[in-house]
Amino acid sequence: MKFFTIILPLLISCIFVKAQENAEQYKKSADTKSANGEYRDAISDYNKSLAIKPDYADAYLGRGMAKMFTSNYSGAIKDFEKVLEFRHNDAEAINSKGLAEFHMKDYARALLDFTRAIEVKPGYAEPYNNRGYLKFLSRDYPGAIADYTKAISLRPDYATAYNNRGMAKIEAGDKPGACPDFLKGSNLGDERSKYNLAEYCEEAPPLPPTQ
Numbered sequence: 001m002k003f004f005t006i007i008l009p010l011l012i013s014c015i016f017v018k019a020q021e022n023a024e025q026y027k028k029s030a031d032t033k034s035a036n037g038e039y040r041d042a043i044s045d046y047n048k049s050l051a052i053k054p055d056y057a058d059a060y061l062g063r064g065m066a067k068m069f070t071s072n073y074s075g076a077i078k079d080f081e082k083v084l085e086f087r088h089n090d091a092e093a094i095n096s097k098g099l100a101e102f103h104m105k106d107y108a109r110a111l112l113d114f115t116r117a118i119e120v121k122p123g124y125a126e127p128y129n130n131r132g133y134l135k136f137l138s139r140d141y142p143g144a145i146a147d148y149t150k151a152i153s154l155r156p157d158y159a160t161a162y163n164n165r166g167m168a169k170i171e172a173g174d175k176p177g178a179c180p181d182f183l184k185g186s187n188l189g190d191e192r193s194k195y196n197l198a199e200y201c202e203e204a205p206p207l208p209p210t211q
Helices: 001-034 039-053 057-069 073-086 090-102 107-120 124-135 141-154 157-170 175-187 191-200
Strands: none
Touching: 001 039, 001 057, 039 057, 057 073, 057 090, 057 124, 073 090, 090 107, 090 124, 107 124, 124 141, 124 157, 141 157, 157 175, 175 191
């Protein structure tokens, strides 16, 4: 009897560990598929991972991002909210939820989430850029420029933020200030910056170095 008393907890423990390993494997497979643009297959693997480990916050986060890429924004929001049940101050989940709300044109909620992400993690560049774009849409160009500038200070190679700041400066009547931003974004490989540089400025994008 003692033999079974000892073995049974060990057996249960081994089964639990194996299940956790399977959840990890499905999540890693899903991450790889998502990175390769195979979003629907990724969602299937995230589902399998979560069926084994229902409190797996990272799997909810990954599935939410994959749903974003399939334009399932309401489903993505539910996944990001699930992440926040387990990790109340997860800045990436908060920012991603804001992006999904933005795509659903719920700009008021998106603004609140971008601001909250900044409050939770002040060194996180993306929500500054995202909030800046909302301010741009509402024609608060000085506010947009301030947010883009902060994003750039946190990530000096943030090509999208340079382009966005350049456009805000154009709308604010500061073409001389916009052109260096377009040039910088262009040098960092941003296609919109290249287009806007040609559209608004005399400078042409620099030629690539000769081999």
